[in-house]
Amino acid sequence: MATERIPLTQPIESRSGSFAKDSYSSNCFFETRDQKREFIKRPGLVLAKQVVSITPPAHTPSQGLTSFNNKLIAVINNTVYSVNPASSFAVTNLGSTSSTTNQSYFVKTFLDTYLFFHNKTTGYLLNQSGSFVTMTSLPASPYVSGTVFLNNYIFIGTTNNRIYNCNVGDPTTWTALDYVSFEQTADVLVGIAKHLNYLVAFGSTSIQFFYDAANATGSPLAVAQSYTSEIGCATGDSIVATNNTVLWIGTSKTNGRAVYLMDGVSAVKISTNSIDKHIEADSLSTVTAYCYTVSGHTLYVLFLHNTSKTLVYDINEKMWYRWTQYSIQSSDQPNPGTFQESYFRAVFFAELNDIAFVLDDDTATIYYLSTTTYQDNGQAIYSRTVTDIIDNGITKRKFYGRLEIVGDKVAGTMQVRHSGDDYQTWSTYRSIDLSISRSQIYLSGADRRRAWEFLCTSNVPLRLDTAEIDFRIGELDQEQSVGGGRYRR
DSSP states (O other), rough: OOEEEEOOOOOOOOOOSSSSOOOOOEEEEEEEEEEEEEEEEEEEEEEEESSSOTTOOOOOOOOEEETTTTTEEEEEETTEEEEEETTTEEEEEEEEEOOOOOOEEEOOOGGGGGEEEEOSSSSEEEEEOOEEESSSSOOSSSBOOOOOTTTEEEEEEEEEEEEEEEEEEEEEEEEEEHHHHSSSSSSOOOEEEEEEEOOOOOOOOEEEEEEEEOOOSSSSSEEEEGBBBEESSSSSGEEETTEEEEEEEEEEEEEEEEEEEEETTTTEOOHHHHHHHHTTTTSSSSSEEEOOOOTTTEEEEEEEETTTEEEETTTTEEEEEOOOEEOOOOOSSTTTTTTTEEEEOOEEEEEETTHHHHHHHEBOOEEETTTTOOOOOOOOOEEEEEEOOOOTTOOOOOOEEEEEEEOOOOEEEEEEESSSSTSOOOOEEEEEHHHHHOEOOOOOOEESEEEEEEOOOOOOOOOOOOEEEEEEEOOHHHHBBBBOOBBBO
């Protein structure tokens, strides 16, 4: 009898840009400890406030979330709301924005004097007293994704390849000639972000860096010509600046779509070929993204709305995960009105007073993420690991005996099943008690090549190591058809 340990920290592998086959781990992050990698359940969602009353499957689109002046600012269905956590999440309607389905892009000025944001068609300004105004002095839209505050200037980009700035220290005043052109390459501007002391301008096929040259007239910016990169950006809504780096979905002349990270001034590819397939499978017409740090892990959370996927990259572990949410499906989703496991619905993020708040995309609801909560607003979190196909180096039939889950003891249940036909059909789930001293089952059948699925929906924390499996390889006469001399398929 042989024993094998199967890691429960399975990477995302995909032959077709789908989760129907091949390995992945979901609703988790990995943590390396003592030269081993453990599966940790992701934080749960705790209800903070439903900003607008919505009864599923009815839905209303959310367009952005940020923090300002010790309050949360949410844009929901073209209306701006202030939500005060210090007053039982009291909601104030600040006013309306232009009618659009675009998300909003926020930036705060020095000492949080103003909050500026735009939705690609119109710009807005909010001050500390709560005065909300529509900007009339901005250059003509449409604008590209993002906005930047650098050296007391606010910058926005336009689709005619110009990067405009307000007057120094005065976001209420914009001058028609105060701009610099994105023109070092024959490219189209799609987004801007701040990185170190640079404004980074992303084109569809290139990236240019601008620095504050303190020009007396016009734009203060000048291009850093030697840093121009031939990696572009597939969608400006994927750009997120965090912790001295920037992440985005990029394009190149040789690799197609991929996710990149800015290392200094160099674009470094961080997505695997399998992740690239998932990105290629999506039209990228609707994308959102943010970064969130939990337990020392900085996570890039990427939402591909057209294919209903949430992909999460752990900058520390350099691993990709899948996040999902079990919730009522909205009327714009398949099977509306029913509970389904779908993509993670918390698509906008803001940190306030060291609390990670998120806004969902369909029910106008603000939650906060909690490492001591193990459900999503009362619904189970589907923590799952699906393995690659395992044959132990030989295609002879394997007879499986004991299967034991190795990890922390909790009052929960692990559901285990397996597939011996390339993920086409699965066995019935079998339950393993995670609270007892030996969390194990016996007599797990036989296969030549097998994939395993491990699923826990219990309202408990999880820190899992491996699945330990005993198996025996069949003898030659057991594996042969009588008189035929061939192995059975």
